[in-house]
Amino acid sequence: MRDEQLPLTRRHTALRCxxxxxxxxxxxxxxxxxxxxxxxxxxxxxxxxALLRALETLEDSRTVRLNELAAIAARRHTEKAAGRRTPRPTDTTLLRGPHWPSETAPSRLGLVAAVADRHKDFRRLPHPDETLYRDSEAPQxxxxxxxxxxxxxxxxTNLGHIDASTRRALAETIREIERLRRPTHTPLNGHLLMWLRFAHLVAYAAAAFSAP
Structure with a gap:
């Protein structure tokens, strides 16, 4: 990506890779x-x-991420030796949920752009076919x-801020979507997982800058 002798299209592709x-x-x-x-x-x-700025931002975040993973691994090694087999909820969130590792607070502009991009996709997603769920679940x-x-x-609309009532509504929405998931792989789960990924991204982005 840093090779200035290459065409911009190839460097752009390298960044996407x-x-x-x-x-x-x-x-x-x-x-x-x-x-x-x-x-x-x-x-x-x-x-x-701009390509170079984007690459530097990505590399800086990855460096922080690797340090986070190393710290979690070291702590889990100590905890397992002490008999604690279950990871901390915060560790699980860092490992599985959306999270922008950074030495400072993540960019509010960047998170708003990320949510806006995924919001457009969420609105374009086809609604689950009615054959995938029970009639009683349709309104839910x-x-x-x-x-x-x-x-x-x-x-x-509020450029990265939501009030307490919206945060509660979002948290409850996530819980209800998770309750609808089937215990085994089903076509409906595919739709619900996409909804959950988007919901967790919004929740993370909002928590990064919302007042307590």
């Missing part, structure tokens, strides 16, 4: 975060300086989709 290997917010959300924070040019394909699914859409819209 790097994001494919390290995407703490998911591929598309991570790309949106980098594109937003690498401004002033919004098009990374035409701005070599429609309500959860509408509530998640409303929470994300509030977040974006």
């Amino acid at each position: 790097a994001v494919g290997h390290y995407c703490p917010l998911g591929f598309h959300a991570t790309w949106a975060y980098l594109a937003a924070t690498a401004r002033p040019s919004p098009d990374l394909r035409r701005d070599p300086a 699914l429609a309500g959860l989709h509408a509530r998640l859409d409303a929470c994300a819209t509030t977040y974006l």
Whole structure:
């Protein structure tokens, strides 16, 4: 990516490949975060300086991530030796949920861009086919989709801030989506997992800058 002798298109592709290997917010959300924070040019394909800024942001985050993983591994080694086999909830969140590792607070602009990108995709997702769920679940699914859409819209309208009532609504939406998941792999679970990934991204982004 740093080879200035290569065409910008190839360097752009190399950056996308790097994001494919390290995407703490998911591929598309991570790309949106980098594109937003690498401004002033919004098009990374035409701005070599912005490409380098994006790469540096990605590398800085990955360095912090590797340090986080090393710290978790060392702590788990000590805890297992002491008989504690279950990881801490905070460790599980860091390992599985969306999270932008950084020495400082993540970029609010970057997180807003990430949520906006995923919100557009969420709205385009087809609703689960009615053959995938019980008739009694139809109103609940429609309500959860509408509530998640409303929470994300509030977040974006307020440029990264949501009030306490919206945070509670988002948390309850996540719990209800998780309760609807089947114990085995089913087509409905595929839809619900996409909703959950988006909901967790909104929740993480909102928590990063919401007042307690």
